[in-house]
Amino acid sequence: MEAFLEKFQHDLKVFSFEEIKSVTDDFNKNKLIGEGGFGKVYRGVVNSDSKGRIMAAFKRLGSNCGQGNLEFLKEILMFSHYRHENLITLLGYCDKNPEKILVYEHAAHGSLDVHLSSSTLTWTQRLEICLGAAKGLCYLHDPKETHQRIIHRDIKSSNILLDENWNC
Template sequence: MGLGSDLAKVENWDVDQSKGGKKKKEDDDSAEETGCWIKLRFIASCISSRSKVDNSVSATTTNYAESKSPNDASRDQPATAAVSSTTTSNAESSTSTSKLEEELKVSSRLRKFTFNDLKFATRNFRPESLLGEGGFGCVFKGWIEENGTAPVKPGTGLTVAVKTLNHDGLQGHKEWLAEVNYLGDLIHPNLVKLIGYCIEDDQRLLVYEFMPRGSLENHLFRRSLPLPWSIRMKIALGAARGLAFLHEEAEKPVIYRDFKTSNILLDADYNAKLSDFGLAKDGPEEGKTHVSTRVMGTYGYAAPEYVMTG
């Protein structure tokens, strides 16, 4: 019984081993088969991805090739268009410049400044440099070379008054042109001296000799020491001489049209000089004694006869 029982156990163990071996083999085969499928799927996926990439590259290349030709053609075309546009722009600029030159009858003695020259000369138009303000714009104190246009250190070189055009002011480009054209030609001890000008983009500036005593208005209507009668008479005679020069002595008569105390400037010795010719107008032509005009400038006293009959 013992031996038979043992043999039976051995047989059962062999059968179990055989079954186990078969099962293990089946598991191994299944694992191997699964591994193969995974590899195949991975390879297939790679091939598919590679195919998509190739197709994408091919499509991109094709699209690039298709779009390159028109672009290349357009690259060649705009070159001509750009030249044409530049030529048109230059032509317009040239026309604008020539038109401005026709309007601006600049005297050769006037200096032409750049905006940066005057910006540095007035220390960037700082409030401390402000001398006054009128219909044209603000006036700033500045310093430039004696015989040039470059800015210099404050207190050195030539002291000047720089008038800037206020784009929202009462006067504009037309008045600026009148100022340059008249004061550029007219020279007299009782007319303020115009040193130069600046015209750059929309900037319009004028550079005058500096008048240390300011305007007559400041001395008459502001809190300051009263002027003695001798000085008052000197100023009145100087202003009258300036008007007489414009009406009688200038090569072409000029009607000032803005005679007031704020436009009579005084130098260190209280010599009067007329300024602000923005409203000036040519006088009567040869052989004529009158010219038609209308009342201009600041409101003030006007003779009733003039108001009624002109």
């Protein structure tokens, strides 16, 4: 697996497990921001080559989540090649047995599903979010845009993440 991951080291930062433990306060429950099929997601501040210090989300593969090496590698393979303003950016990863952690840009407002029933979002913002999600999906689904067509298959409001400006 190390040989496979070596080809991504020019696009992605390889985080040490110790660095991730430090910025998440040893995966403190106060840093927990979500949980899904892959495992738990924590937040922490990291240094980015292009943006300085930024908030990041650390998606830690859970031992009991049913996913493993193959899903970890597929996510790195897919998200390391795709850059679009309406897609969360994969910043890097940690692969130190048994730990498998993906590091993404943090979406400050979390997922859309928690805001749909709130009056926080105006109808104009809701429409802009819909358009942003459509642009991101178009980028993934259109082989002229990406080198390979990606079919998402899990489009739902909990998978639409919103940044500090309410953009997805």
